Amino acid sequence: MRLEEKQRVTSELSAQLEENGTIYLTDFTGLNVKAVTEFRALLREQGLGYRVVKNTLMKRALEDLDLPDLSAHLSGPTALVFSESDPVAPAKVLKEFAKAHDDRPVVKVGVIDRVAATPDDVGRLADIPPREILLGGIAGGLTATVGGIAGALAALIRDIADMIEQVGKKNQSA
Incomplete structure (x- = not known):
């Protein structure tokens, strides 16, 4: 060269x-x-x-x-x-x-x-692992977390509704 x-x-x-x-x-x-x-x-x-x-x-x-x-x-x-x-x-x-x-x-x-x-x-x-698999794992973890929060909130609302119903029945019977 x-x-x-x-x-x-x-x-x-x-x-x-x-x-x-x-x-x-x-x-x-x-x-x-x-x-x-x-x-x-x-x-x-x-x-x-x-x-x-x-x-x-x-x-x-x-x-x-x-x-x-x-x-x-x-x-x-x-x-x-x-x-x-x-x-x-x-x-x-x-x-x-x-x-x-x-x-x-x-x-x-x-x-x-x-x-x-x-x-x-x-x-x-x-x-x-490939980028797509890592991102999928992160997305799955976030989805599971959000799903858990949503389930906990739904259970809380259900429990409050059940309590209101029981109080209403108790007041009707009294």
Whole structure:
């Protein structure tokens, strides 16, 4: 690469790192072209980015950014998986794909909201239920709570009505 090309790639990479809240550095060693193409397609379906980077250019791109020091993880083949906001979606794609492809790609490190995440952290994120299921659980809990309150109020009104009826019967008999 010529110097101008390196500078252009470095500035593009800096911009991508700056605008994405979730970044996972992966090692794709052992994946053939077909598998990498399949992996890219899975990421694209989820609205996620993927980019193979040269480690030296990545180090330069990280110099002026407020991100954790990732230089210890910049050896060997490195590819980045990007997400603007959701750290769970790329973790799930990585875990599911790796499960079907001999544990490849391997997560080297993650950066979530400018905080470093270990490969174990990324694995735990992948185990979180989908957003829809979590929201459903919250909605179910709120519905149950509201239903309980409504039942308690209905019982209170029924008890008051019963008391009024008993007082009315007592007054009629007297």
